[in-house]
Amino acid sequence: MATKDDWLVxxxxxxxxxxxxxxxxxxxxxxxxxxxxxxxxxxxxxxxxPDGSKTxxxxxxxxxxxxxxxx
Numbered sequence: 001m002a003t004k005d006d007w008l009v010x011x012x013x014x015x016x017x018x019x020x021x022x023x024x025x026x027x028x029x030x031x032x033x034x035x036x037x038x039x040x041x042x043x044x045x046x047x048x049x050p051d052g053s054k055t056x057x058x059x060x061x062x063x064x065x066x067x068x069x070x071x
Contacts, residue, residue, distance in 0.1 A: 041062070
């Protein structure tokens with residue numbers, strides 16, 4: 001698990017990007033050379049069903065990120 005110092009080193013060269021509700025950050029099959037950190041708000045992970053429906057398979061918000069970092 002990354003420490004606060006680890007995150008500071010990673011974020012020194014980073015930039016902030018704000019997403020709006022419903023924006024797709026990463027789509028299935030898409031490759032990105034990026035690390036994402038939730039600093040406010042929340043995100044969810046969805047998968048497409050065979051009929052085109054979307055199923056939420058995971059969610060994360062800032063409180064969960066902080067709890068994971070405290071472990």
